[in-house]
Amino acid sequence: MRAQGLQARAPHRAMSWYGRVRDAIDGLARSSPARFAILVFTALILLFTLLFSLPISSATRTVTNLHDALFTAVSVICVTGLSTVDMATHWSGFGNSLVFIGVNIGGIGVLTLASILGMAISRRLGLRARLMAASDTNPSRIHVGPVNEGQAVRLGEVGNLLLTVIVSALAIEAIVAAMLFPRMLIDGVALGDALWHSVYYSAMAFTNTGFNPNAQGLTPFENDYWFLGALMIGVFLGSLGFPVIYAFARGWRNPRRWSVHVKLTLLTTLLLMVAGMVLYIILEFDNPETFGDLDASDTVFQSLFLSVMTRSGGFSTIDVSELHGSSLLVSDMLMFIGGGSASTGGGIKVTTLAVLFLAAFAEARGKVSMEAFGRRIPRDILRLAVSVVLWGATTVAVASILILQITHAPLDHVLFDVISAFATCGLSTGLTQDLPPSGVIIMAATMFMGRVGTVTLAAALAASTSRQLFKRPEERPIVG
Amino acid sequence: MRAQGLQARAPHRAMSWYGRVRDAIDGLARSSPARFAILVFTALILLFTLLFSLPISSATRTVTNLHDALFTAVSVICVTGLSTVDMATHWSGFGNSLVFIGVNIGGIGVLTLASILGMAISRRLGLRARLMAASDTNPSRIHVGPVNEGQAVRLGEVGNLLLTVIVSALAIEAIVAAMLFPRMLIDGVALGDALWHSVYYSAMAFTNTGFNPNAQGLTPFENDYWFLGALMIGVFLGSLGFPVIYAFARGWRNPRRWSVHVKLTLLTTLLLMVAGMVLYIILEFDNPETFGDLDASDTVFQSLFLSVMTRSGGFSTIDVSELHGSSLLVSDMLMFIGGGSASTGGGIKVTTLAVLFLAAFAEARGKVSMEAFGRRIPRDILRLAVSVVLWGATTVAVASILILQITHAPLDHVLFDVISAFATCGLSTGLTQDLPPSGVIIMAATMFMGRVGTVTLAAALAASTSRQLFKRPEERPIVG
Ligand SMILES: [K+]
Numbered sequence: 001m002r003a004q005g006l007q008a009r010a011p012h013r014a015m016s017w018y019g020r021v022r023d024a025i026d027g028l029a030r031s032s033p034a035r036f037a038i039l040v041f042t043a044l045i046l047l048f049t050l051l052f053s054l055p056i057s058s059a060t061r062t063v064t065n066l067h068d069a070l071f072t073a074v075s076v077i078c079v080t081g082l083s084t085v086d087m088a089t090h091w092s093g094f095g096n097s098l099v100f101i102g103v104n105i106g107g108i109g110v111l112t113l114a115s116i117l118g119m120a121i122s123r124r125l126g127l128r129a130r131l132m133a134a135s136d137t138n139p140s141r142i143h144v145g146p147v148n149e150g151q152a153v154r155l156g157e158v159g160n161l162l163l164t165v166i167v168s169a170l171a172i173e174a175i176v177a178a179m180l181f182p183r184m185l186i187d188g189v190a191l192g193d194a195l196w197h198s199v200y201y202s203a204m205a206f207t208n209t210g211f212n213p214n215a216q217g218l219t220p221f222e223n224d225y226w227f228l229g230a231l232m233i234g235v236f237l238g239s240l241g242f243p244v245i246y247a248f249a250r251g252w253r254n255p256r257r258w259s260v261h262v263k264l265t266l267l268t269t270l271l272l273m274v275a276g277m278v279l280y281i282i283l284e285f286d287n288p289e290t291f292g293d294l295d296a297s298d299t300v301f302q303s304l305f306l307s308v309m310t311r312s313g314g315f316s317t318i319d320v321s322e323l324h325g326s327s328l329l330v331s332d333m334l335m336f337i338g339g340g341s342a343s344t345g346g347g348i349k350v351t352t353l354a355v356l357f358l359a360a361f362a363e364a365r366g367k368v369s370m371e372a373f374g375r376r377i378p379r380d381i382l383r384l385a386v387s388v389v390l391w392g393a394t395t396v397a398v399a400s401i402l403i404l405q406i407t408h409a410p411l412d413h414v415l416f417d418v419i420s421a422f423a424t425c426g427l428s429t430g431l432t433q434d435l436p437p438s439g440v441i442i443m444a445a446t447m448f449m450g451r452v453g454t455v456t457l458a459a460a461l462a463a464s465t466s467r468q469l470f471k472r473p474e475e476r477p478i479v480g
Numbered sequence: 481m482r483a484q485g486l487q488a489r490a491p492h493r494a495m496s497w498y499g500r501v502r503d504a505i506d507g508l509a510r511s512s513p514a515r516f517a518i519l520v521f522t523a524l525i526l527l528f529t530l531l532f533s534l535p536i537s538s539a540t541r542t543v544t545n546l547h548d549a550l551f552t553a554v555s556v557i558c559v560t561g562l563s564t565v566d567m568a569t570h571w572s573g574f575g576n577s578l579v580f581i582g583v584n585i586g587g588i589g590v591l592t593l594a595s596i597l598g599m600a601i602s603r604r605l606g607l608r609a610r611l612m613a614a615s616d617t618n619p620s621r622i623h624v625g626p627v628n629e630g631q632a633v634r635l636g637e638v639g640n641l642l643l644t645v646i647v648s649a650l651a652i653e654a655i656v657a658a659m660l661f662p663r664m665l666i667d668g669v670a671l672g673d674a675l676w677h678s679v680y681y682s683a684m685a686f687t688n689t690g691f692n693p694n695a696q697g698l699t700p701f702e703n704d705y706w707f708l709g710a711l712m713i714g715v716f717l718g719s720l721g722f723p724v725i726y727a728f729a730r731g732w733r734n735p736r737r738w739s740v741h742v743k744l745t746l747l748t749t750l751l752l753m754v755a756g757m758v759l760y761i762i763l764e765f766d767n768p769e770t771f772g773d774l775d776a777s778d779t780v781f782q783s784l785f786l787s788v789m790t791r792s793g794g795f796s797t798i799d800v801s802e803l804h805g806s807s808l809l810v811s812d813m814l815m816f817i818g819g820g821s822a823s824t825g826g827g828i829k830v831t832t833l834a835v836l837f838l839a840a841f842a843e844a845r846g847k848v849s850m851e852a853f854g855r856r857i858p859r860d861i862l863r864l865a866v867s868v869v870l871w872g873a874t875t876v877a878v879a880s881i882l883i884l885q886i887t888h889a890p891l892d893h894v895l896f897d898v899i900s901a902f903a904t905c906g907l908s909t910g911l912t913q914d915l916p917p918s919g920v921i922i923m924a925a926t927m928f929m930g931r932v933g934t935v936t937l938a939a940a941l942a943a944s945t946s947r948q949l950f951k952r953p954e955e956r957p958i959v960g
């Protein structure tokens with residue numbers, strides 16, 4: 001709406017087609033970064049749906065079903081890692097390249113967009129200052145009314161941010177690939193395959209996607225601590241989020257200067273990682289289908305691996321459907337929480353959960369304000385956190401009810417795959433691969449809602465504002 | 481702690497045993513109404529566990545297992561309606577009388593205690609004024625620091641409130657029984673049975689318990705709209721909560737003067753009732769095991785009945801385990817939300833849900849404060865609502881993981897029965913009856929946490945306070 005207005009007001013009547021489009025994008029990015037993000041994701045998904053459905057993309061050189069092409073496009077661009085076709089055999093070399101390029105565009109895109117959205121509404125001017133701010137002090141969304149032009153994000157600034165994100169992402173991916181490559185050679189993988197697979201795996205790890213380049217998946221490496229450890233590092237760094245990575249890069253020797261956001265993300269992520277590991281050990285150590293035959297150290301390592309992957313890595317060394325129902329429920333919760341803000345991880349984000357608990361702690365201790373790491377947390381952020389959780393719970397509930405009614409599959413599998421889709425985790429009980437076309441579309445929509453929804457929701461809400469002309473009398477309902 | 485302090489400070493050294501106990505109770509009720517409520521419930525449960533385990537209580541005149549006696553006591557006092565023994569055949573006449581007396585004590589007890597807790601922390605003096613306040617204006621918990629003696633609830637006032645609650649409860653139960661009694665005579669039930677069963681059913685309805693006095697359960701009445709309608713009225717009124725009933729009694733002709741609490745409870749309850757009904761119709765109309773053979777009007781009526789009963793009535797005309805997985809999930813959500821505050825219904829309470837959504841709406845519209853019915857809702861109540869939801873979600877999660885690990889039963893049944901226990905709803909897939917003793921204890925604990933926990937938590941939190949000596953610098957993490 002506003003973008004068109006800006007465009008119409010532009011003085012150059014004889015403007016070129018390219019100039020108009022650029023101005024329209026510029027205007028939209030300025031006036032509504034959230035809508036801009038949705039537009040970018042939708043355009044990418046449509047483009048990749050088209051590309052995946054081309055005969056050249058499939059191994060058999062035939063047209064791929066529209067719902068499978070759409071699902072794969074959403075799964076790739078939203079870095080989910082779920083699939084309705086066999087990813088290792090269905091696609092041609094061209095198709096596989098699309099997957100590789102798609103997850104990198106999706107991963108870097110979400111880091112960039114989430115960072116923009118997180119900072120677009122900041123009071124500070126200048127994106128560089130805001131970027132620094134995000135990594136060691138007051139980073140984000142403040143209710144300041146409609147974004148005015150001085151505060152809005154410009155395409156030039158977006159370019160700078162994008163460059164920083166791309167350099168960081170490629171650097172981390174290169175390091176992870178360098179860890180994987182010699183190992184694959186030692187394991188006897190041919191040079192060409194080792195090169196391609198190590199790059200592919202490292203991209204799948206850092207972008208928290210979780211596709212495998214080979215038909216056997218992780219089976220050849222299931223006891224390789226070095227290989228799995230490298231994947232874990234990639235997934236862990238990707239799921240922390242760009243503000244945290246930026247803070248590491250700028251001042252890893254000086255943790256005291258890290259912002260509350262960085263500390264809160266790290267603490268919550270580590271707590272969830274350890275809690276998940278301990279629960280998996282307790283619940284699965286005697287399950288013969290999963291960790292029952294492993295010795296103590298292997299059980300600990302595999303439990304840690306599984307716990308990290310629920311953050312939203314999506315790699316798996318075991319058949320998820322063989323997990324006990326209790327472990328599946330634990331995984332549901334871990335996946336729903338997901339990764340860090342402005343990360344390639346999904347879910348409601350670890351800081352959202354942390355804010356809810358900080359509110360409950362403050363309430364229990366009778367404190368007026370939430371506190372963390374010696375800082376007060378503004379109370380209006382609780383409303384944002386509640387909104388994000390309601391959005392997530394509603395999406396998961398609606399999708400689960402629809403999939404249950406379509407398939408009559410057991411709840412543990414349906415809930416697991418739906419939450420995996422919402423949180424763009426990619427672990428699966430196998431249900432997703434057997435869905436009818438209607439179910440495939442619902443799962444694709446769930447992935448989109450999970451990825452684009454949670455990233456844009458908070459920004460859209462924080463940007464919205466309306467004047468209150470008078471103050472109403474206050475009245476208190478009873479809760480609980 | 482404080483109660484003992486008060487007692488120790490009492491001037492009468494030669495005080496009688498009775499006097500000391502009375503003073504101790506008085507002191508505890510004053511200093512910590514939440515702890516007082518927990519104490520009352522625990523004492524009642526222990527007493528009824530003892531009584532149920534006596535040989536005189538069972539039909540076979542044998543000692544009932546401790547875990548079954550405990551479970552029944554918790555189920556009765558917490559007006560849940562779940563059972564691990566066959567309620568219609570296991571107990572003697574004496575045992576059945578215990579059940580009847582127990583649910584009335586439990587139901588009236590929870591109405592009274594929740595009303596006390598809801599008002600104990602109010603700024604206003606005098607319980608009568610507070611009671612009126614609760615029914616048509618600013619009713620409840622305000623952060624005012626530790627409850628001082630002038631504001632605390634005294635036993636005399638509790639007596640008055642208790643009397644009002646008892647009179648209201650008995651009046652409603654009498655009306656429902658009067659609707660049921662002639663109908664049972666017409667249906668050919670013998671006079672004595674009809675009298676006892678109509679009184680029993682009406683108590684089970686108003687207290688939202690849901691036990692049946694006869695082995696066939698509701699089967700003889702499954703097509704009797706009058707009978708089921710009377711039960712629905714009883715359950716509906718019971719689940720609204722005492723402040724709402726009191727507001728009805730005082731000014732049903734003048735809805736404009738109702739408090740926000742009353743309006744919010746009614747609106748949310750009606751919305752949930754209709755939403756549940758519509759979803760059950762859509763999901764179950766072609767399920768041959770439930771509503772598949774019914775005509776349109778019967779399907780609507782039975783769906784409405786099921787929807788009302790998830791509020792936490794617990795009566796059922798169908799075999800719950802035959803519902804589709806989708807309907808079970810819908811029921812899980814409806815049961816988790818539960819009834820109104822200070823009601824015999826369980827769950828997190830409808831106003832808690834309403835406050836969460838009001839916060840999200842306010843956030844979406846960019847309003848500084850939550851609003852409902854032309855009133856501002858104080859923002860600190862959101863923290864209370866978040867705390868109650870976290871308490872509920874944590875209880876359900878922990879209980880579900882434990883029951884899943886003990887039984888390896890399917891998630892849809894485990895989640896349903898655990899939420900039914902937490903929300904003291906009493907509907908069951910049949911899982912609870914087949915649990916081993918360890919599972920029975922976990923379910924009993926879940927009922928206790930759900931009933932006593934949610935009722936006391938909000939009051940305990942609102943009463944807690946601590947001085948903040950200095951204001952910390954503010955800093956904002958990113959959420960979502
Ligand atoms: K993933």
Ligand SMILES: [K+]
Pocket residue numbers: 559560561688689690792793794904905906
């Ligand atoms: K009940």
